Amino acid sequence: MNQSVFYTFLQSSLLLFSLLLTPLCAALQITPKPLSASVGNDHFNLTHDSKITFNQQQAQSVAQQLATFLRSPTGYQLPVSQADSTTKNSIAFKIVDIPLSQEGYALSVTPEGVEIQANTATGLFWGMQSLRQLLPAEIESRMPINQANWAIPAVEIKDQPRFSYRGMHLDVSRHFFDVAFVKRYIDWLAMHKFNVFQWHLTDDQGWRIAIDAYPKLTEIGATRPHTVVGHTYDYQPLFDNKTVSGFYTKAQIKDVVEYAQARHIEVIPEIDIPGHSSAMLAAYPELSCHQLAVKVQPQFGIFEDVLCPREDVFAFLGVVYKEVAELFPSQYIHIGGDEVIKKQWLESPEVKKLMQQHQLTTPEQVQSYFIKRVAKIVQNLGKTVIGWDEILEGGVADDAVIMSWRGTEGGIQAAKMGHQVIMSPYQYIYFDAYQSRNLDEPKAIHGLSSLKNVYQYEPQPSHLSAEQQAFIIGAQGALWTEYIKTPRHAEYMLFPRLSALAETLWSNKTQKSWSDYSQYRLPALLKRYQQMHLNTAYSSHKPIISSEINGQQLVATIISEIAGTAIYYTLDGSEPTLQSQQYQKPLVITDETQLRARSYVSDLGQLVGDARLTLSPHLALGKEITLASLAAEGSATKLQDGQFAYDQFYSVDDYAIFYDTDLEAVIDLDASTQVQQVKLGFDSGRHRQLHPPTHIQVLGSSDKQQWQTLAEVNNPRGPMSVLSFAPVSVRFLKVVAINSKQSDDIQIPKLPLYIDEIAVY
Ligand code: ACM
Numbered sequence: 001m002n003q004s005v006f007y008t009f010l011q012s013s014l015l016l017f018s019l020l021l022t023p024l025c026a027a028l029q030i031t032p033k034p035l036s037a038s039v040g041n042d043h044f045n046l047t048h049d050s051k052i053t054f055n056q057q058q059a060q061s062v063a064q065q066l067a068t069f070l071r072s073p074t075g076y077q078l079p080v081s082q083a084d085s086t087t088k089n090s091i092a093f094k095i096v097d098i099p100l101s102q103e104g105y106a107l108s109v110t111p112e113g114v115e116i117q118a119n120t121a122t123g124l125f126w127g128m129q130s131l132r133q134l135l136p137a138e139i140e141s142r143m144p145i146n147q148a149n150w151a152i153p154a155v156e157i158k159d160q161p162r163f164s165y166r167g168m169h170l171d172v173s174r175h176f177f178d179v180a181f182v183k184r185y186i187d188w189l190a191m192h193k194f195n196v197f198q199w200h201l202t203d204d205q206g207w208r209i210a211i212d213a214y215p216k217l218t219e220i221g222a223t224r225p226h227t228v229v230g231h232t233y234d235y236q237p238l239f240d241n242k243t244v245s246g247f248y249t250k251a252q253i254k255d256v257v258e259y260a261q262a263r264h265i266e267v268i269p270e271i272d273i274p275g276h277s278s279a280m281l282a283a284y285p286e287l288s289c290h291q292l293a294v295k296v297q298p299q300f301g302i303f304e305d306v307l308c309p310r311e312d313v314f315a316f317l318g319v320v321y322k323e324v325a326e327l328f329p330s331q332y333i334h335i336g337g338d339e340v341i342k343k344q345w346l347e348s349p350e351v352k353k354l355m356q357q358h359q360l361t362t363p364e365q366v367q368s369y370f371i372k373r374v375a376k377i378v379q380n381l382g383k384t385v386i387g388w389d390e391i392l393e394g395g396v397a398d399d400a401v402i403m404s405w406r407g408t409e410g411g412i413q414a415a416k417m418g419h420q421v422i423m424s425p426y427q428y429i430y431f432d433a434y435q436s437r438n439l440d441e442p443k444a445i446h447g448l449s450s451l452k453n454v455y456q457y458e459p460q461p462s463h464l465s466a467e468q469q470a471f472i473i474g475a476q477g478a479l480w481t482e483y484i485k486t487p488r489h490a491e492y493m494l495f496p497r498l499s500a501l502a503e504t505l506w507s508n509k510t511q512k513s514w515s516d517y518s519q520y521r522l523p524a525l526l527k528r529y530q531q532m533h534l535n536t537a538y539s540s541h542k543p544i545i546s547s548e549i550n551g552q553q554l555v556a557t558i559i560s561e562i563a564g565t566a567i568y569y570t571l572d573g574s575e576p577t578l579q580s581q582q583y584q585k586p587l588v589i590t591d592e593t594q595l596r597a598r599s600y601v602s603d604l605g606q607l608v609g610d611a612r613l614t615l616s617p618h619l620a621l622g623k624e625i626t627l628a629s630l631a632a633e634g635s636a637t638k639l640q641d642g643q644f645a646y647d648q649f650y651s652v653d654d655y656a657i658f659y660d661t662d663l664e665a666v667i668d669l670d671a672s673t674q675v676q677q678v679k680l681g682f683d684s685g686r687h688r689q690l691h692p693p694t695h696i697q698v699l700g701s702s703d704k705q706q707w708q709t710l711a712e713v714n715n716p717r718g719p720m721s722v723l724s725f726a727p728v729s730v731r732f733l734k735v736v737a738i739n740s741k742q743s744d745d746i747q748i749p750k751l752p753l754y755i756d757e758i759a760v761y
Pocket of ligand 1: 338339388405
């Protein structure tokens with residue numbers, strides 16, 4: 001074959017291949033992506049006279065569930081009956097021995113019918129979830145759809161999960177969510193093939209489970225009269241006057257557990273001790289070391305009031321965990337163990353005595369003593385303890401399962417020690433974090449975890465041995481609800497990030513592909529979510545603005561995580577419309593510019609997002625800057641990056657941070673330069689106010705010896721200070737910002753000073 005013939009051959013083969021691939025892809029818009037699938041070019045039509053069969057008793061409930069699911073959109077009353085062999089025009093569920101894992105399934109669709117085989121009813125249930133995604137998106141509608149038949153593409157799927165623990169958590173303490181919502185949450189987990197629901201039932205802001213022996217836990221601990229408005233770390237906190245109250249009765253808990261069981265989901269209760277226990281202490285103040293009154297917290301954070309390591313407290317907890325164990329058939333009870341402030345322990349003569357008695361020399365060892373005592377209680381109830389990774393500190397109970405949230409280090413350490421590990425690193429799979437930096441995102445606690453960031457999370461670090469990796473049994477996403485007050489808001493934080501985590505947990509690692517997921521399967525899923533009337537975030541379509549200093553030029557770039565998204569922008573701070581410039585290439589910024597951008601989502605037929613960045617090419621850009629005392633690692637460059645942070649939501653990455661020290665910066669302008677204004681940014685302005693400095697001073701010099709004060713201000717207000725003065729020629733500028741705010745938190749004696757830019761004009 002000569003070269004040109006070869007290329008013609010190659011081109012026609014590629015064309016043929018891509019033609020073949022088109023129906024293949026079209027049939028496979030299933031998330032999480034199955035292990036293997038081969039696609040035919042025919043289909044099965046579900047009609048009003050189709051039947052649903054099951055081969056044995058254990059398969060009956062799945063068959064029934066499918067019939068119920070199909071009834072609303074199709075209007076079909078499909079009969080469900082037992083049958084050993086598959087009949088024409090039927091959907092058959094069969095429990096048989098197949099060479100797949102216990103949760104695996106084989107799904108076959110031919111023009112004659114559908115057959116799902118599995119070793120267990122659980123496998124059949126997951127197979128049904130895949131079948132659901134093979135049907136048109138309208139099948140998700142809970143209203144009748146006028147359609148003559150429902151086509152299911154011909155396909156042969158073999159599928160099984162990668163991880164045995166595929167979890168999602170829900171915090172019902174910070175805001176209470178009723179049983180109806182919890183059931184919908186469980187339905188969403190089932191659809192995405194999660195198999196664990198961790199119910200975070202207690203925290204500082206509310207106790208949400210009835211305990212017969214201690215009625216005050218819910219009489220007092222389930223209610224708070226008001227809640228902080230704005231960010232909990234704002235320097236001028238305000239409170240609303242809205243009571244947040246609610247708890248689940250035992251009958252409701254049992255109902256939810258049964259509901260989850262029917263959907264092959266295990267419910268793991270979390271009763272968080274010895275910290276995050278203000279609500280428990282509000283009800284029973286005698287459980288603390290100081291025994292003083294404690295309130296159900298109206299703010300969010302970490303609090304000093306903790307349970308005391310005393311015999312009566314362990315006895316109390318013994319009763320609580322016993323009642324909890326009776327309600328939840330799960331093998332596990334989560335005991336929290338996170339973020340324990342040890343101040344009250346160190347102040348307590350009783351704890352001092354305990355430390356002497358048990359040769360405990362550090363507060364971490366007291367925590368370890370506490371956790372081991374509770375682990376024993378849980379073990380005696382026939383259950384296994386799960387705890388957040390803090391329970392590793394000071395020595396961990398032998399069989400405890402570690403849930404690694406402060407990153408992955410705790411999980412890695414625990415896996416090396418031979419503990420089972422569930423990864424839940426906040427940097428990736430905490431769904432209370434922002435999904436984009438666009439200003440139309442609802443207020444969130446902190447941090448950013450975009451859809452792509454979630455998708456790219458890998459729970460088993462490659463530097464661990466295969467044996468160590470095997471201790472990592474899965475991962476769990478978390479939905480903390482400090483700022484999430486409503487079901488609609490919860491939906492927004494979950495969708496579509498839940499699907500990205502589902503793929504990590506279920507799909508084979510080699511099957512994962514961001515482009516396949518984001519370009520091909522996500523659009524199908526988004527259509528499905530629309531049919532479900534979910535409040536879905538289109539945040540990964542939204543613009544991401546960044547800038548860099550290229551020589552002396554400030555250059556802005558706008559991208560979107562979803563490749564191919566059309567982005568429109570303005571340079572004057574006005575709202576972009578479809579008539580604005582469409583972004584094509586990087587923009588050179590020559591004057592102070594408020595860049596704004598929005599993305600067009602064709603499915604919605606509208607623009608989404610509100611990306612803003614104020615860029616300022618000022619005199620000090622690219623000039624040498626010397627700090628009298630160091631900024632936190634890597635953060636000093638933020639003083640001179642040409643970006644102001646005040647029109648973004650808060651991100652620690654925008655700021656130079658000064659712990660325990662003032663800012664004193666000397667800027668060398670290279671030559672005598674006329675200056676008349678300095679701007680200093682110190683507040684995010686949006687969603688989270690940072691503490692301003694108490695005093696700012698700007699000085700000029702021609703020799704770095706003699707300094708002349710050019711401007712100063714006392715107690716400036718955010719988001720930035722503009723210090724103007726009569727034009728003067730100087731080579732050196734000194735900017736001093738005094739940081740003298742004391743903190744209420746004993747762990748941080750002085751609040752850090754955040755400065756985002758020193759702009760010179
Ligand atoms: C946690 O986020 N404090 C477990």
